[in-house]
Structure formats: structure tokens, C-alpha cells
Amino acid sequence: MLYIILAIVSGLSIILSRILNANLAIKIGMYQSTFMNYVWGLLTSIILLLFMQSGFNVTKGIPFWAYLGGMMGVIVVTLSSYITHRISNFNLTLLIFVSQSVTAAIIDFLLGSTISTSKIIGGVAIIIGLTVNIIIDHNDPAMEKTV
Amino acid sequence: MxxxxxxxxxxxxxxxxxxxxxxxxxxxxxxxxxxxxxxxxxxxxxxxxxxxxxxKNLKAVPLFLYAGGILGVSNVVLSNLCFTELGVSLTLALGQVGQFLASAVIDHYGLLGLKKIPFNKKKIWGLLIVSIGIIIMMFE
Missing domain, CATH: 1.10.287 (Helix Hairpins)
Structure with a gap:
């Protein structure tokens, strides 16, 4: 049970992190907010490494592109700060999830693994449900300025 | 856009x-x-x-706004703790549930300075279909 709650909390932390960074961006600027996100993130990571006493586990021969995740993270954090106050938070979460899942499935396919039937059926269901709600949003006056 | x-x-x-x-x-x-x-x-x-x-203005900002970077790292650690106990699929699915719940509540009450968007009950059916889709996808 504890781990089930922890897993849900990990999802919550993604949302909180995104909104706090967006609110910080309003106060000090978008790029400055991303900068502070990485300063505090780095400090936290260093403290964790020391706390866990896991040492410097680095294997030789890391390909150059394996380092590019940090760069992609900067784009993701900055774009998220920009978009958070411009769109319904729930729709943002949903759109990111769908786009990420579709992209991951295509990457898997291109890397040689087959896409399972359950992934296709699940994906189609998600897109149908999304479309239904996007149509409802369009007819909802409260959503006019956000979607 | x-x-x-x-x-x-x-x-x-x-x-x-x-x-x-x-x-x-x-x-x-x-x-x-x-x-x-x-x-x-x-x-x-x-x-x-x-x-x-x-x-600039770094000191004029309430301290908790800087927690974004800390929370980003804690997410990685939390989900990794759960991977060993729950497996990757269940952990990711539950994390996704957490994300949806949190953003729905925050939208509905307009928390943390975001625009208040009350939940439209008509959307429950669409969400149900999406949830079924996610479950099918995560647990093949």
C-alpha cells in the first residue's frame, strides 16, 4: 500500500514541479526559472548521491548523444513554464501523455520491436475519449480562453 | 497553438x-x-x-517557488523506489493517475494561482474511455 501511495505521489510531484516553475517564471522570467530549476535540481542530486553513498559509478564509453537528455530537459521545463498558464492543466497533462505514448510506440517500432495489439487498441480508445472531451470543451464557455 | x-x-x-x-x-x-x-x-x-x-529579484520571491527543481528530482527517486516493488507498468500507471488527479483538482479549485476551470460533468464519459485505454495499454 505504501508503494502505491508513493507512486501516485511521484505523479503529483511532476504536476507541482511544473506549476511552481511556471509561477517562478512569472516572477523572475522564463529562462531564469529554468536556470533555478537546474541549480536546485543539481544540489538535490548531489545531496542524494552523498546520502545514498552510491559513489561515482560511471562506466567508460558513454556515447555523446546519451548526454543530450539534459538539453532536452531544459526545452521541456522552459516550454512547460510557458504553456502552464495558457491551457487547462488537465488537458496539458493529457496531451503530454498521449503525445509521449505515441512517440514512444513509434520509437519502439523503429528500433525493431513490434507494437502490441493491446497498445494499438488502448491508443485508439485514448484518442476517441480525448476527441469526445475536446468537442465538449469547445462547447463549454468556461474553456473559451484556455483551449 | x-x-x-x-x-x-x-x-x-x-x-x-x-x-x-x-x-x-x-x-x-x-x-x-x-x-x-x-x-x-x-x-x-x-x-x-x-x-x-x-x-534578478531572486530574493523577492517566496522560497517555496524554488521547490520545482527539488520536486523534479524527487519524482525520479520515488518512481525508482516503486519500480522494484510494483514493477514498471504499475508504477507508471499509478504515477499517471496521480498526475491526472492532481491536475483535475488544481483546475477545479483554481489552486496555485492557476485559472479556475470547474470540472464539466459531461467529460466523465470521455475520461472513462481514456482511462480504459490507458489500462489496456499499460497492462498487456
């Missing part, structure tokens, strides 16, 4: 998860987190210097 930006974020996240996973394979969870943040810090520092963006 806003929806497109949201989709682009998801697109980049998919590649980021893949690349960061490979880096973690060469190192470990904590070391890779440090490397990822150093690379990110270098990139955003270049953007700030080249764009001549001034860093």
Missing part, C-alpha cells in the same frame, strides 16, 4: 526518457541525475548569456 506546444513537450519527453535511461545504464540513478542536471545547467546558462537575460 497551445495544444501543439503541449504535444511537442510530450514528443521531446519520449526521447528524453529513452536517452536518460541509456545514460542511467552506463552510470546509476543518482550519478545520471547529476550528469543530466550539469548538462541542463550548462545549456540554460548559455541561453541566458547569449540572450543577455538578467537574473
Amino acid at each position: 497551445n495544444n501543439l506546444i503541449a504535444a511537442i513537450i510530450g514528443f521531446i519527453v519520449a526521447f528524453m526518457v529513452l536517452v536518460n535511461g541509456i545514460l542511467t545504464g552506463y552510470t546509476d540513478l543518482y550519478m545520471s541525475s547529476i550528469i543530466i542536471h550539469i548538462v541542463g545547467l550548462v545549456c540554460i546558462t548559455i541561453v541566458i548569456i547569449v540572450g543577455k537575460h538578467k537574473i
